[in-house]
Amino acid sequence: MTDWVKIAEDQEVPKLKINLNADEPAATTAASKDNEPDVADPAETSLLIKILGKGLVNTNQSLDIQQKNPNSPLHSVKTFEALHLKPELLKGIYAMGFNTPSKIQETALPTLLADPPQNMIAQSQSGTGKTAAFVLAMLSRVNVALDHPQVLCLSPTYELAIQTGEVAARMGQFCPDIKLRFAVRGEEVDRNSKITEHILIGTPGKMLDWGLKMRLFDMKKVRVFVLDEADVMIATQGHHDQCIRIHKMLSSQCQMLFFSATYDKEVMDFARLIVSEPTIIRLMREEESLDNIKQYYVNCKNEDGKYNAIQNIYGCISIGQAIIFCHTRKTAAWLAAKMTADGHSVAVLSGDLTVEQRLAVLDRFRSGQEKVLITTNVLSRGIDIEQVTIVVNFDLPVDLRGNADCETYLHRIGRTGRFGKSGIAINLIDGEKSMAVCRTIEKHFQKDITYLNTDNADDIEKIGN
Numbered sequence: 038m039t040d041w042v043k044i045a046e047d048q049e050v051p052k053l054k055i056n057l058n059a060d061e062p063a064a065t066t067a068a069s070k071d072n073e074p075d076v077a078d079p080a081e082t083s084l085l086i087k088i089l090g091k092g093l094v095n096t097n098q099s100l101d102i103q104q105k106n107p108n109s110p111l112h113s114v115k116t117f118e119a120l121h122l123k124p125e126l127l128k129g130i131y132a133m134g135f136n137t138p139s140k141i142q143e144t145a146l147p148t149l150l151a152d153p154p155q156n157m158i159a160q161s162q163s164g165t166g167k168t169a170a171f172v173l174a175m176l177s178r179v180n181v182a183l184d185h186p187q188v189l190c191l192s193p194t195y196e197l198a199i200q201t202g203e204v205a206a207r208m209g210q211f212c213p214d215i216k217l218r219f220a221v222r223g224e225e226v227d228r229n230s231k232i233t234e235h236i237l238i239g240t241p242g243k244m245l246d247w248g249l250k251m252r253l254f255d256m257k258k259v260r261v262f263v264l265d266e267a268d269v270m271i272a273t274q275g276h277h278d279q280c281i282r283i284h285k286m287l288s289s290q291c292q293m294l295f296f297s298a299t300y301d302k303e304v305m306d307f308a309r310l311i312v313s314e315p316t317i318i319r320l321m322r323e324e325e326s327l328d329n330i331k332q333y334y335v336n337c338k339n340e341d342g343k344y345n346a347i348q349n350i351y352g353c354i355s356i357g358q359a360i361i362f363c364h365t366r367k368t369a370a371w372l373a374a375k376m377t378a379d380g381h382s383v384a385v386l387s388g389d390l391t392v393e394q395r396l397a398v399l400d401r402f403r404s405g406q407e408k409v410l411i412t413t414n415v416l417s418r419g420i421d422i423e424q425v426t427i428v429v430n431f432d433l434p435v436d437l438r439g440n441a442d443c444e445t446y447l448h449r450i451g452r453t454g455r456f457g458k459s460g461i462a463i464n465l466i467d468g469e470k471s472m473a474v475c476r477t478i479e480k481h482f483q484k485d486i487t488y489l490n491t492d493n494a495d496d497i498e499k500i501g502n
């Protein structure tokens with residue numbers, strides 16, 4: 038086996054900067070950052086997107102498949118029957134309402150279930166059926182005659198682990214002999230006992246405690262190792278180290294399965310280093326574009342000027358629902374208070390809210406109970422709110438150095454083909470710096486951002502047409 042541990046330990050992953058403690062409730066990390074740029078915690082975003090996603094996302098995007106192992110089965114399956122699953126598992130799948138495999142499933146499952154086992158690194162956007170695919174592989178590999186953990190599945194947070202466990206429990210509902218256990222905070226085991234469950238789903242800290250520190254099971258006997266949300270796991274300092282330590286304990290025969298909605302280049306490079314001879318499957322994400330978006334900028338003196346611009350726009354045209362992006366929580370709260378006092382129904386979504394609170398805010402906004410959603414970069418990628426027609430950048434998106442953040446701009450304003458309705462984007466500018474950012478964005482996308490005079494009602498009315 039490659040000495041990947043050494044390579045991994047020597048390797049510096051540039052993105053190792055998020056310090057997330059999986060065994061702490063997410064909300065406790067978000068205190069008093071009102072004046073700083075509000076940024077999304079990737080694990081929380083994953084959870085939010087997962088819970089928000091209702092049903093399978095069908096995509097026509099192309100697949101990129103690379104195989105290092107010439108023995109890998111390259112064929113795909115169009116039915117679950119063709120996978121020759123245990124009848125109980127097939128029954129579980131149908132009971133969940135799945136009739137045919139999704140695109141990632143039809144491509145990945147033959148490899149996931151192949152004998153001898155094949156390693157895999159898979160990428161496919163949220164909601165395309167990844168969890169169902171690897172859970173099916175996990176359940177299929179269990180030998181119920183053996184009473185020790187055979188499958189480990191790691192998630193970045195407690196909540197994500199629970200979500201995966203729930204899918205496993207539903208899919209395995211007709212396999213009563215398969216035993217599953219959560220390795221997460223709050224779960225305690227007697228030091229002198231042994232873990233007998235077949236599948237362990239949990240966070241890296243607890244898994245290490247049980248497997249390495251307390252030696253409650255033999256890591257060498259694990260046959261399948263799943264890293265869910267692999268991008269978050271690899272790019273998060275604490276998790277990265279813990280995953281490496283777990284990985285180090287596994288046998289070279291253990292099947293390695295990495296799943297994620299996105300992989301940065303460094304993360305993918307790292308994944309390829311530690312997973313030997315992987316089949317790599319990437320379902321390209323549907324690209325967002327600015328094609329149907331009319332973009333404007335408004336010159337303002339300061340924050341009050343920006344507020345007046347918004348007021349003028351609301352005074353002239355009727356706006357269904359709008360999202361307004363601010364840089365900090367403080368600005369978001371200030372703006373929300375002002376708009377509320379002026380009679381608007383406003384919701385605020387920022388990083389100080391727990392995932393549950395964010396879900397509640399989004400649910401209310403989606404159902405039209407509030408007409409304005411004021412938010413920060415916490416709401417960025419992966420969350421489509423179809424009915425929004427106007428997006429206002431109260432503050433333009435910038436990176437830590439204050440340079441234009443074109444990618445975030447695209448995620449805020451852009452629409453995918455599926456939601457390709459037309460939209461309006463308004464950028465509020467206050468000074469040379471933000472004008473320069475605006476020009477950089479315009480140049481980057483080669484799409485005009487037109488001047489809008491919000492003191493002129495005729496000008497404003499034009500944007501509504």
Ligand SMILES: Nc1ncnc2c1ncn2[C@@H]1O[C@H](COP(=O)(O)OP(=O)(O)OP(=O)(O)O)[C@@H](O)[C@H]1O
Binds near residue numbers: 083087090135138167
């Ligand atoms: N073959 C299928 N047929 C119908 N529905 C499916 C199928 N596979 C998965 N689903 C459903 O589609 C939704 C998304 O699936 P899943 O959670 O597996 O996607 P995912 O790619 O893992 O998403 P995320 O990246 O958010 O974890 C779930 O509600 C799931 O029950």
